[in-house]
Amino acid sequence: MQVVGMTNEREVWIASNTEKFRLNELVIIEDEELNNPVGEVIETYALNPFIPGVDEKSSILVDQEVVASLSSLGYNLEEEMIYTAKVRILSELFYPISTGAKVRYPCFAEVEELLLKTSPDKGLALGVILGTEGLTASLPLPYRRVAPLYEKGEIKPQTGVPFIFDYRAMNNYPHIGVFGGSGSGKSFGLRVLIEELIKKRVPLLVFDPHYEMSFNEVFHPGLPDDFKETFADRCLILTVGDDTGVKFEALTPADLCNLLSAVSPITEAMENAVTSILERGDSFTTFNQRLNDLMSLLESPNDDDFKKSFMASCQNIDEKKREAYLNRLMALKKQVGQLSTLKSINWRLNRLERQGIFRDQGIRQIEEGLKAQKAVIVRGSIWMLKVYAAYVLRSLYGKRRVYRDALQKGERAEEKFPPFVVVTDEAHNFAPRGEQNVPSRREIREIAQEGRKYGVFLVLATQRPALLDDTVNAQLNTKIIFRTVRSHDLNVIREETDMGSEEIKRLPYLPSGTGFVSSPVFGRTIPIRVRAAKTSSPHQINPFDELETVDERDGEIMNIIKECLPVNASNLVDLIQRLEACGFILSQERIINYLDMMVERGEIKREENRIVGYIYRLA
Numbered sequence: 001m002q003v004v005g006m007t008n009e010r011e012v013w014i015a016s017n018t019e020k021f022r023l024n025e026l027v028i029i030e031d032e033e034l035n036n037p038v039g040e041v042i043e044t045y046a047l048n049p050f051i052p053g054v055d056e057k058s059s060i061l062v063d064q065e066v067v068a069s070l071s072s073l074g075y076n077l078e079e080e081m082i083y084t085a086k087v088r089i090l091s092e093l094f095y096p097i098s099t100g101a102k103v104r105y106p107c108f109a110e111v112e113e114l115l116l117k118t119s120p121d122k123g124l125a126l127g128v129i130l131g132t133e134g135l136t137a138s139l140p141l142p143y144r145r146v147a148p149l150y151e152k153g154e155i156k157p158q159t160g161v162p163f164i165f166d167y168r169a170m171n172n173y174p175h176i177g178v179f180g181g182s183g184s185g186k187s188f189g190l191r192v193l194i195e196e197l198i199k200k201r202v203p204l205l206v207f208d209p210h211y212e213m214s215f216n217e218v219f220h221p222g223l224p225d226d227f228k229e230t231f232a233d234r235c236l237i238l239t240v241g242d243d244t245g246v247k248f249e250a251l252t253p254a255d256l257c258n259l260l261s262a263v264s265p266i267t268e269a270m271e272n273a274v275t276s277i278l279e280r281g282d283s284f285t286t287f288n289q290r291l292n293d294l295m296s297l298l299e300s301p302n303d304d305d306f307k308k309s310f311m312a313s314c315q316n317i318d319e320k321k322r323e324a325y326l327n328r329l330m331a332l333k334k335q336v337g338q339l340s341t342l343k344s345i346n347w348r349l350n351r352l353e354r355q356g357i358f359r360d361q362g363i364r365q366i367e368e369g370l371k372a373q374k375a376v377i378v379r380g381s382i383w384m385l386k387v388y389a390a391y392v393l394r395s396l397y398g399k400r401r402v403y404r405d406a407l408q409k410g411e412r413a414e415e416k417f418p419p420f421v422v423v424t425d426e427a428h429n430f431a432p433r434g435e436q437n438v439p440s441r442r443e444i445r446e447i448a449q450e451g452r453k454y455g456v457f458l459v460l461a462t463q464r465p466a467l468l469d470d471t472v473n474a475q476l477n478t479k480i481i482f483r484t485v486r487s488h489d490l491n492v493i494r495e496e497t498d499m500g501s502e503e504i505k506r507l508p509y510l511p512s513g514t515g516f517v518s519s520p521v522f523g524r525t526i527p528i529r530v531r532a533a534k535t536s537s538p539h540q541i542n543p544f545d546e547l548e549t550v551d552e553r554d555g556e557i558m559n560i561i562k563e564c565l566p567v568n569a570s571n572l573v574d575l576i577q578r579l580e581a582c583g584f585i586l587s588q589e590r591i592i593n594y595l596d597m598m599v600e601r602g603e604i605k606r607e608e609n610r611i612v613g614y615i616y617r618l619a
């Protein structure tokens with residue numbers, strides 16, 4: 001293996017008549033004067049012996065300098081297959097490399113610094129670095145079994161150097177973006193990242209719009225025993241509107257306005273009205289009552305009629321209290337004015353209430369979970385999570401800020417609140433690019449810009465980086481990019497990462513689970529294969545397999561059918577009655593469906609009969 005063709009201080013061509021080069025593998029170029037620089041293979045070619053100068057694979061003309069140099073270095077282009085590769089030099093050189101310099105593969109120790117920034121016990125073992133397969137034999141033991149792989153439904157031993165992400169470096173380079181089109185391995189990669197963060201006991205707040213983030217089932221029986229691990233006891237799964245929500249009594253006017261505007265944007269008049277009407281310690285009921293009374297007052301033809309009917313309607317309440325309440329309503333009428341403003345508040349408020357967002361327990365469980373350094377997984381529809389995320393992030397980020405600021409000033413903080421990482425898929429919904437007013441975007445933007453100071457970090461995954469807010473996108477220092485096809489998304493990736501044009505060209509063709517990591521921690525783009533997950537989401541069954549699966553209920557029905565065979569049109573009613581007696585109410589068509597399915601499965605047979613049509617019998 002040697003350097004051929006004209007060189008410069010950034011790229012060289014190398015050639016061999018025996019070695020086939022692999023994309024992304026590392027080579028050492030033996031040029032003593034330049035301290036034997038390391039390079040990465042970025043393009044590979046095989047030269048066809050019969051048509052010199054033409055690449056066998058794609059008939060792209062290889063650099064003529066290379067061809068000339070190959071001949072002068074003794075390669076016989078007409079008789080042998082020559083493998084060539086373009087190599088990017090990974091260190092900064094001030095002179096070009098000498099043509100003819102010998103090239104060899106390194107051992108792990110020679111390139112360790114380039115590949116590993118931390119050890120598996122200190123960092124997150126996310127996968128393997130592609131192109132390092134040849135270094136497996138020289139890997140020290142602790143690095144050999146941290147990233148088994150998953151290929152074609154089977155677990156395979158780790159090949160190559162593990163990709164270990166130094167999450168502590170997020171203190172300098174905060175926030176992670178995980179991008180990739182449908183089926184590219186983004187969710188799988190996100191799961192692996194979360195597993196690793198859970199292992200390190202980093203408090204996590206995960207928004208889970210797909211109800212898929214649970215970590216208590218083993219991913220695959222073939223996982224090595226020393227790798228198998230589940231995390232049920234370190235996770236807390238909550239559903240918005242069920243076991244977590246917003247405590248109305250704790251809302252400030254600004255919080256309530258935020259929630260209302262998540263339903264639909266609100267006007268300044270509505271904001272002012274909410275600020276006037278909401279009283280400290282109001283419950284949903286007291287606030288809603290005041291709002292409705294005020295609407296009745298505004299609807300009533302004159303104030304006296306309203307006063308009379310009001311005083312008459314609640315005689316069980318002390319008269320003075322009733323009068324004070326009336327005076328308050330009269331004062332509010334002057335401040336608020338428009339009935340339409342109140343009606344707009346009212347329908348938004350009722351929509352929130354109907355979704356069950358107001359819960360007495362509020363976000364207490366989330367706070368407790370984070371303090372216990374758990375992964376708190378919050379489930380709900382995208383709509384619900386968008387509304388909720390704005391409120392939760394504001395509250396929790398606020399608590400963390402208060403705590404950190406107090407520490408900074410040397411004061412005693414009332415409540416200790418830990419640093420935490422916010423993780424969400426479908427991030428373009430939470431922080432969309434564009435004009436529309438989405439309350440969660442404001443909080444996510446703030447964390448993106450200022451979170452580092454307070455130890456609050458983001459992991460944002462999306463299929464559509466082009467739809468993610470620009471400010472947020474620019475703050476995602478590390479980006480893990482899986483297969484991406486859309487040109488808009490590729491353009492954003494080109495602008496927002498240090499990926500080279502060769503890598504961008506490969507993005508549409510990456511297999512699921514293979515991606516590039518662009519991070520200032522490494523200083524270059526690293527191609528990786530994400531490791532096998534330790535856990536899986538509960539609904540992994542392919543919907544088409546599901547169609548062919550017989551569940552317990554189907555099994556019972558089929559057993560009853562078998563007991564009633566032979567079945568034909570004339571005795572079908574007997575079968576219907578028998579099934580009904582066992583609690584299965586099925587139409588005639590459904591029963592024939594079952595019979596035909598059993599025929600297809602070979603369990604029974606169907607015979608044609610001239611008198612009764614078909615007869616189903618035991619096979």
Ligand SMILES: Nc1ncnc2c1ncn2[C@@H]1O[C@H](COP(=O)(O)OP(=O)(O)OP(=O)(O)O)[C@@H](O)[C@H]1O
Pocket residue numbers: 149150151180181182183184185186187188189463512513514529530531532
């Ligand atoms: N690291 C990996 N190793 C092996 N197979 C993988 C890996 N990542 C993903 N796959 C395969 O690809 C499939 C799709 O991956 P995944 O569910 O992560 O896609 P996605 O990018 O999240 O798509 P969507 O956004 O549509 O949910 C997985 O079910 C799995 O079979």
